[in-house]
Amino acid sequence: MSKPPIDEEFAFDPTDQSKTQDFGLMAEIRREKPVCRPMDGVVLTTRYEDTTEAFCEAKTFSSVGDMRAPGIVVPLEESFMGELDAPLHTRIRRVLHRIFTRRGALASESWTRAEVRRRLSLLEDRGEGDLMKDFAIPVPGSVAAHVMGIPEELHDPLMEWSNELLHSSWPATGKTERGEGIAACFPELTACVDGLIRAREEAGEDAPPGLLTAMVQACDDEGRVISAHHARTLVVNMLAGSLSASFMLGNLLYRLLSDEAFDATLRADPDKIPVAVDESLRLEAPVSFLFRRARVDTELGGCPVHAGEQVMLGMAAANRDESIYPDAESFRLDRELPKAHLAFGVGPHVCLGNHLTWMIGRVALEEVLARFGPDRIRLPDGFEWVCVDHIQEYGPEQLPVTIGS
Ligand code: HEM
Numbered sequence: 067m068s069k070p071p072i073d074e075e076f077a078f079d080p081t082d083q084s085k086t087q088d089f090g091l092m093a094e095i096r097r098e099k100p101v102c103r104p105m106d107g108v109v110l111t112t113r114y115e116d117t118t119e120a121f122c123e124a125k126t127f128s129s130v131g132d133m134r135a136p137g138i139v140v141p142l143e144e145s146f147m148g149e150l151d152a153p154l155h156t157r158i159r160r161v162l163h164r165i166f167t168r169r170g171a172l173a174s175e176s177w178t179r180a181e182v183r184r185r186l187s188l189l190e191d192r193g194e195g196d197l198m199k200d201f202a203i204p205v206p207g208s209v210a211a212h213v214m215g216i217p218e219e220l221h222d223p224l225m226e227w228s229n230e231l232l233h234s235s236w237p238a239t240g241k242t243e244r245g246e247g248i249a250a251c252f253p254e255l256t257a258c259v260d261g262l263i264r265a266r267e268e269a270g271e272d273a274p275p276g277l278l279t280a281m282v283q284a285c286d287d288e289g290r291v292i293s294a295h296h297a298r299t300l301v302v303n304m305l306a307g308s309l310s311a312s313f314m315l316g317n318l319l320y321r322l323l324s325d326e327a328f329d330a331t332l333r334a335d336p337d338k339i340p341v342a343v344d345e346s347l348r349l350e351a352p353v354s355f356l357f358r359r360a361r362v363d364t365e366l367g368g369c370p371v372h373a374g375e376q377v378m379l380g381m382a383a384a385n386r387d388e389s390i391y392p393d394a395e396s397f398r399l400d401r402e403l404p405k406a407h408l409a410f411g412v413g414p415h416v417c418l419g420n421h422l423t424w425m426i427g428r429v430a431l432e433e434v435l436a437r438f439g440p441d442r443i444r445l446p447d448g449f450e451w452v453c454v455d456h457i458q459e460y461g462p463e464q465l466p467v468t469i470g471s
Pocket residue numbers: 129147148149159206210303304305307308309310311312314351352353356408409410411412414415416417418419420422423
């Protein structure tokens with residue numbers, strides 16, 4: 067096939083957040099040219115069905131290298147789950163899946179509730195703070211660390227190092243100015259996680275419960291499933307994954323503080339809280355898009371896709387597809403989702419943290435509503451919502467609040 071032209075009318079750079087999170091532009095593309103080529107070598111999906119197809123057709127659309135800069139290849143042991151293909155992906159996923167169940171999430175609920183209350187008490191005592199920095203960012207990371215069986219005193223430092231890693235050049239290039247690979251770039255994080263892994267290897271049957279022990283001890287017919295090196299990377303993967311739940315919390319808390327009707331409805335009818343969590347995930351998808359790479363020449367929604375081209379899966383756009391969700395641009399608490407939204411992806415890589423995320427969102431809203439009466443917790447007058455500075459994530463950078471008596 068000859069090289070296809072880009073769609074000049076809808077040309078944009080996928081790293082330009084002002085375009086990728088312009089839902090008006092995405093709606094126009096969905097109407098006019100739902101699968102288009104906004105940049106040379108990049109094909110964008112904006113409809114629900116095409117996006118779902120690309121997620122599910124893993125044999126045609128590979129995940130390898132989907133979060134790296136073009137041409138960057140990292141060793142398998144430094145790859146997150148979301149950038150592995152079968153068969154290794156399937157082998158590892160089988161191990162993780164045993165822990166990330168709905169039942170597993172509910173088993174962490176009382177710990178999560180205690181952690182949410184502790185963080186809210188600290189904020190309440192201070193009378194002011196930033197709901198992102200002091201609450202939404204640390205809570206999901208701590209819950210993920212708890213699920214892994216990591217001691218509480220290590221939760222905050224581990225999250226700090228993981229945040230440093232995520233905001234460094236490592237995700238795109240596998241390197242920083244300190245060197246190449248996680249161990250060279252992030253020695254403190256590596257020493258801490260490797261120490262936890264070694265302790266579990268040595269403890270054998272006496273190792274503490276949790277996901278980390280399951281990862282270290284998993285064996286199948288082919289032998290040990292996850293090497294110590296890869297287990298270290300996957301710990302970072304879980305902590306990094308939990309940041310999306312932080313942006314979901316930020317989106318929900320912002321709505322609670324800025325929309326009186328929303329606050330009043332949830333107080334009057336707490337059964338609506340799980341609906342609110344899911345509707346926020348649909349309308350305010352914390353991960354706006356993901357990439358895949360076509361392995362062969364193929365097509366999506368009538369648009370030719372060439373082997374080697376990147377496919378940009380527009381999840382935020384697909385979640386607003388009017389043909390699936392009537393009144394798609396509105397946040398509706400009376401919505402019965404006809405089809406599961408794509409905030410967690412779908413298919414072989416669907417988010418492993420989904421049950422945990424639903425639980426964290428529900429518990430956080432329940433506790434904030436129970437502790438603070440209407441209007442007790444306030445954003446400053448004239449507060450302006452600014453999106454976090456990350457090409458794929460959608461959520462508030464800050465939520466400064468004061469808490470009245
Ligand atoms: C609002 C919260 C969250 C959102 C929106 C989200 C979104 C996603 C998405 C879209 C994927 C699919 C990746 C792909 O197809 O390439 C994914 C995968 C994954 N998520 Fe989440 N996530 C969230 C929370 C979490 C949490 C709390 C954890 C861990 C504790 C987590 C761990 C993972 C892991 C390990 C994968 C890789 C699964 C695989 O490739 O098999 N996520 N997530």
